[in-house]
Amino acid sequence: MNTKLGFIGGGNMAASLIGGLVPNTITANNVMVFEPNADKAQELQQRFGIQIAQDNAQLVSECDAVVIAVKPQVLHTVLSPLAAVITKHCPLLISIVAGIRGNTIEQWLGQSLSLVRVMPNTPALVGAGISGLYANTHVTEAQKQLTETLLNSVGQSVWVNSESDIDSVTALSGSGPAYFMLFIKALSDAAEHAGLPPETAIQLASETARGAALLVQQSDQSLEQLIDNVTSPGGTTEKALKSMHANNLTKVLTEAFDAARQRSEELALELSQT
Numbered sequence: 001m002n003t004k005l006g007f008i009g010g011g012n013m014a015a016s017l018i019g020g021l022v023p024n025t026i027t028a029n030n031v032m033v034f035e036p037n038a039d040k041a042q043e044l045q046q047r048f049g050i051q052i053a054q055d056n057a058q059l060v061s062e063c064d065a066v067v068i069a070v071k072p073q074v075l076h077t078v079l080s081p082l083a084a085v086i087t088k089h090c091p092l093l094i095s096i097v098a099g100i101r102g103n104t105i106e107q108w109l110g111q112s113l114s115l116v117r118v119m120p121n122t123p124a125l126v127g128a129g130i131s132g133l134y135a136n137t138h139v140t141e142a143q144k145q146l147t148e149t150l151l152n153s154v155g156q157s158v159w160v161n162s163e164s165d166i167d168s169v170t171a172l173s174g175s176g177p178a179y180f181m182l183f184i185k186a187l188s189d190a191a192e193h194a195g196l197p198p199e200t201a202i203q204l205a206s207e208t209a210r211g212a213a214l215l216v217q218q219s220d221q222s223l224e225q226l227i228d229n230v231t232s233p234g235g236t237t238e239k240a241l242k243s244m245h246a247n248n249l250t251k252v253l254t255e256a257f258d259a260a261r262q263r264s265e266e267l268a269l270e271l272s273q274t
């Protein structure tokens with residue numbers, strides 16, 4: 001990749017993306033970060049050999065694509081002084097900031113931009129993330145390819161057709177790691193209660209979650225069929241599933257998804273007024 005790639009913010013997500021990209025996909029001297037915390041900036045430079053910008057304006061003026069990786073609450077303050085330099089250099093902006101809509105960013109910068117919104121998730125930290133991507137109408141095919149290369153370096157990615165779908169991505173895969181971790185915790189706690197050592201219980205529960213996910217991804221069979229394959233009549237799985245249905249687990253999960261999606265919409269409104 002010959003593109004010069006910049007990161008505004010050198011926190012957890014930026015570090016995991018840089019770790020996925022350098023050195024195989026992009027050479028270290030084509031990556032630049034601005035991070036106000038000098039210790040963090042130095043650590044990134046030592047770890048990956050990347051360039052550290054003096055400020056965000058220098059980074060925008062030297063990079064073809066800029067990943068915005070700061071917390072939502074500071075985004076307005078971070079972007080406002082960059083309007084002129086962005087107008088002059090027109091980099092592709094790739095925002096991984098949760099909850100802030102593209103038109104809010106355009107409003108803050110006072111211009112139309114090539115902008116991709118990304119909703120990554122925390123398994124990106126171990127190279128197993130999945131990101132939802134939305135490109136506005138100014139983004140070219142080449143810029144979409146570049147964004148995919150970036151996010152696929154820490155997992156997989158899927159494009160969505162409307163920006164409001166990012167709220168669904170947020171409620172499914174953005175928040176989703178916590179849902180599956182809660183499953184792992186509840187099941188391993190139950191097994192621990194029944195006498196298994198905690199580490200054994202967590203290993204059994206988490207590896208079962210990973211194995212089930214791999215089966216879903218690699219099998220041609222439907223989810224219903226795969227569930228059926230584990231469920232013998234009169235057996236243990238049947239008994240457990242009956243108990244889950246009696247407790248309305250599907251309703252619990254549907255309502256949890258809807259609540260998260262609604263909160264994502266509310267946050268976007270709240271954050272557009274910051």
Ligand SMILES: NC(=O)c1ccc[n+]([C@@H]2O[C@H](COP(=O)([O-])OP(=O)(O)OC[C@H]3O[C@@H](n4cnc5c(N)ncnc54)[C@H](OP(=O)(O)O)[C@@H]3O)[C@@H](O)[C@H]2O)c1
Nearest residue numbers: 009010011012013037069070071072096097098120121122
């Ligand atoms: N972590 C996730 O799984 C995840 C998932 C989906 C979306 N996201 C989004 O990704 C973004 C980054 O998350 P994160 O977990 O990487 O956060 P983080 O670790 O807090 O990183 C943000 C970094 O931005 C720096 N920063 C603050 N002001 C800045 C400025 N003016 N210019 C440049 N950098 C500045 C912060 O420095 P200081 O520490 O000195 O303040 C910090 O190092 C967030 O918007 C979040 O919503 C994260």
